[in-house]
Amino acid sequence: MTTKLFIDGEAGTTGLQIRTRLEGRDDIKFLRLPENLRKDAEARAQMLNEADIAILCLPDAAAIEAVSLIEDKDTRVIDASTAHRTAEGWAYGFAELDSDQREKIAASKRVANPGCYPQGYIAIMRPLVDAGIIPANFPATLNAVSGYSGGGKGMIAEYEREEEPVAVPYWPYGLTLAHKHVPEMTFYAGLEHPPVFQPAVGRYAQGMIDAVPLNLWALDSAPKLADLHACLERRYRNETFVKVAPLEAAGRLEAITPEKLNGTNSLHLHIHGNDETGQAVLLAVYDNLGKGASGAAVQNMNIMMGIEETTGLTIADL
Ligand SMILES: NC(=O)C1=CN([C@@H]2O[C@H](COP(=O)(O)OP(=O)(O)OC[C@H]3O[C@@H](n4cnc5c(N)ncnc54)[C@H](OP(=O)(O)O)[C@@H]3O)[C@@H](O)[C@H]2O)C=CC1
Numbered sequence: 001m002t003t004k005l006f007i008d009g010e011a012g013t014t015g016l017q018i019r020t021r022l023e024g025r026d027d028i029k030f031l032r033l034p035e036n037l038r039k040d041a042e043a044r045a046q047m048l049n050e051a052d053i054a055i056l057c058l059p060d061a062a063a064i065e066a067v068s069l070i071e072d073k074d075t076r077v078i079d080a081s082t083a084h085r086t087a088e089g090w091a092y093g094f095a096e097l098d099s100d101q102r103e104k105i106a107a108s109k110r111v112a113n114p115g116c117y118p119q120g121y122i123a124i125m126r127p128l129v130d131a132g133i134i135p136a137n138f139p140a141t142l143n144a145v146s147g148y149s150g151g152g153k154g155m156i157a158e159y160e161r162e163e164e165p166v167a168v169p170y171w172p173y174g175l176t177l178a179h180k181h182v183p184e185m186t187f188y189a190g191l192e193h194p195p196v197f198q199p200a201v202g203r204y205a206q207g208m209i210d211a212v213p214l215n216l217w218a219l220d221s222a223p224k225l226a227d228l229h230a231c232l233e234r235r236y237r238n239e240t241f242v243k244v245a246p247l248e249a250a251g252r253l254e255a256i257t258p259e260k261l262n263g264t265n266s267l268h269l270h271i272h273g274n275d276e277t278g279q280a281v282l283l284a285v286y287d288n289l290g291k292g293a294s295g296a297a298v299q300n301m302n303i304m305m306g307i308e309e310t311t312g313l314t315i316a317d318l
């Protein structure tokens with residue numbers, strides 16, 4: 001059976017990457033609009049209603065508009081924007097969230113693709129909260145760095161224009177601590193309080209690291225690094241795309257660079273720290289355009305089509 005797929009916003013960063021990832025798939029028929037009609041609401045409505053699956057790679061307002069244009073109750077939607085991630089009636093498209101998330105995605109007509117920063121954070125925190133190692137009222141923090149493609153076409157142009165491209169190598173932002181990703185991070189990590197989330201954009205195109213520092217000594221369970229590792233390893237042992245690196249006592253590791261998993265849909269977790277001081281830092285390495293956006297959208301589409309992928313990178317591949 002062929003699935004009719006419409007990517008609304010196909011000319012953008014996420015849309016283009018989805019299209020490239022699906023090149024050569026003979027189980028998909030692309031519904032496409034000519035350049036002059038790609039923002040025409042009537043033409044988009046026609047495609048949205050004709051599609052079996054529509055992937056929205058649009059700014060939030062245009063994504064909300066796209067959903068309102070769908071009259072055909074059978075069109076299934078994957079929204080890559082922030083608009084519906086904690087909305088009623090939408091399944092959160094992080095398949096590894098817990099054991100029944102895949103079924104929720106498979107059964108849903110409305111799937112919200114997660115934000116790039118939240119995926120790594122939730123992958124680290126949720127199993128630790130579920131296991132009671134981190135209490136739900138924990139005052140968590142997250143530091144992160146993303147390549148500039150995370151800001152879409154607009155930010156890419158600022159870094160790649162010929163005249164006076166952005167020269168700052170590392171630019172902290174989100175300093176009012178109200179980044180649009182905080183609500184989904186808090187909700188899906190299972191925490192009662194929003195984390196202090198401090199992202200930064202680096203002067204490189206693609207790839208990211210989420211880093212969660214933890215004062216283990218402050219936790220009632222006073223876990224050791226091996227306990228954190230065992231918890232995450234147990235949770236992701238059978239996952240294709242999320243993998244946990246072995247515990248390694250090193251201050252600096254080659255695998256922990258933001259570009260390491262570019263072009264893949266993999267997300268790798270690293271647990272480091274110091275048992276003597278009772279402190280840990282948990283890191284998630286992944287591609288903001290891979291597992292952080294387009295890769296996850298394709299993974300969700302496959303789950304909705306009943307296809308199970310088995311081709312993630314193992315730690316040993318690195
Ligand atoms: N880049 C990333 O790493 C990630 C992005 N996302 C999210 O995915 C979505 C897309 O982001 P991204 O691809 O980076 O953004 P881009 O700006 O690169 O692409 C957005 C595309 O949408 C088009 N567009 C805007 N308004 C409309 C409209 N009304 N009708 C049809 N098309 C429209 C734009 O047109 P034009 O080309 O004319 O500007 C552009 O091609 C956003 O919601 C973003 O937050 C999510 C996770 C990660």
Ligand SMILES: CC(=O)N[C@@H](CCC(=O)OP(=O)(O)O)C(=O)O
Nearest residue numbers: 080081082115116146150151201
């Ligand atoms: C580097 C950079 O600017 N990144 C973007 C996040 C991109 C993204 O994931 O947007 P969604 O909310 O649609 O997921 C930002 O911080 O706004």
